[in-house]
Amino acid sequence: MAEREQRVTPLELFFDLVFVFGITQVTGLMSDDPTWHGLGTGMLVLAALWWAWAAYAWLTNTLDAEAESVRLAMLGAMGAMLIVALAVPEAFDDHGVLFGVAYLLVRLLHLVLYALAGKRDADLLGAVLRMVPSSTLGPALIVAAGFLDGEAQATLWVAALAIDYLGVLVGRGAGWRVSPAHFAERHGLIVIIALGESIVALGIGAAGVPLDTGIVVAALLGMTVVAALWWAYFDIFAIAAQTALSEARGVARATLARDYYSYLHMPMIAGIVLFALGVKKTLEHVDEPLATVPAVALCGGLALYYLTHVAFRFRLARSFGIGRPIAGLAALALLPAALEVRALVALALAAAISCGLIVWDVVHYWEDRARIRSGGPADRVGAVDGLDRVTVRVDDARVAARRRLERLQGVGVRSRQAEVEAYGGGGLHEPDGAGLALETEIGAPPVRPVEQDDVAERRQDALVEALRRLVVADGNGHVVDWHAAIIVRSCY
Secondary structure, three states, rough: OOOOOOOOHHHHHHHHHHHHHHHHHHHHHHHHHHOOOHHHHHHHHHHHHHHOOOOOOOOHHHHOOOHHHHHHHHHHHHHHHHHHHHHHOOOOOHHHHHHHHHHHHHHHHHHHHHHHHHHHHHHHHHHEEEEEEEEHHHHHHHHHOOOOHHHHHHHHHHHHHHHHHHHHOOOOOOOOOOHHHHHHHHHHHHHHHHHHHHHHHHHHHHHHOOOOOHHHHHHHHHHHHHHHHHHHHHHHHHHHHHHHHOOHHHHHHHHHHHHHHHHHHHHHHHHHHHHHHHHHHHHHOOOOOOOOHHHHHHHHHHHHHHHHHHHHHHHHHHHOOOOHHHHHHHHOHHHHHHHOOOHHHHHHHHHHHHHHHHHHHHHHHHHHHHHHHHOOOOOOOOHHHHOEEEEEEEOOOOHHHHHHHHOOOOOEOOOOOOOOOOOOEEEEEHHOOOOOOOEEEOOOOOOOOOOOHHHHHHHHHHHHHHHHHOOOEEOOOOOOOOOEEEEEEEOO
16 A cells, blocks of 8 residues: 655645744844843744644644645634734733733644544544643643743743643654655745745845945845755755655654654754844844844854754764764854954855855765755665665565665665564564564564455554664674664565
């Protein structure tokens, strides 16, 4: 049974418009109060907005967003989210309660829709129910924070977000369903939306000032950096991540989607928003050194963006790379200079760092980029999940299983029946000559031996998930794994 392809729907794009407005409001909040307090409150509000958006990204990945009942509920959530965005500038002041109540309503609608989706899927319903405590307590604390001010209010916000973000770790990803192509596309589009906020910041920053040479050059430099940010994400990383997500199965896929997209995209989006703030202030004061907070936003935003890419790579491949760590550290090292030189010069140096990274990628990863972009078996940003080589000999009759295994990094398929061995954990065996059964401690769900073809998908998925947990194989095909080695046998 082929995995159903799903694309982002017009309703989802329509829903994202209110999130776009929310991002714009966050940038405006920090721009109007370019202090450490304004920066901190802006980041807290952005974290809340992001988690609400991420929740609906998971929801529409599971539900048919074009169903009328879902459509009406989504439009209702858009209305509540619009109120949230309108209240952003005063979320820590007069409109704190309004922000919190509207935000709570957005999250409750999400839970109701997800519960309806889980009526016919016990595993999904269980996952939703495990998420209910944190998804209601966190927003409720934001409502309560609206009645406070000062440090008490900020402390309650931090506690609310911590509960909300950490609550999804309960259950370790069991029960969730992810459509890889849709999930990757949805997050790619939101990255483009965030980058668009930087373009908007360029326009707002240039409004009301004479359009002289300095402004034109600053605008072009800002656009250059935004283009480099786009290139750095979409050239390789977006493709490699979608490939890894497609190859993962079951719990492994859900946890990868949670870590790579829901968690790690948040600091990357924050980096883009901070850079937008910095570039906006640059255009307002082209010939003057940046103040401390705008300089931190400009340089720190770039650093956060590139260092998040380092975290991306580590999550996929357990390696750090070279280009992005250097670019991130160079952006941080630029901060002292940005406080002394003209803002235009600081922006030019930021553009040089960003363009230098792109040149490094193009030159250093020339062959890998070509293979990744053509869909070939490239050495993706390191081996996916650290799986370099596993030699598997698969029964030729199991065509679907063989194709899945071939998509794993470096898997070689040889003739008919044999095995990959390691020691410890558990394994796959052939009970009573009827199919495959899985006995393992590595998180793959147990699969009962059944002869019917309609359960072949589950057996194959369990096999692939087990293989992906292996770490590396030596040149002789012997698996080296210190925590969950298995025996895999392909049989007739």
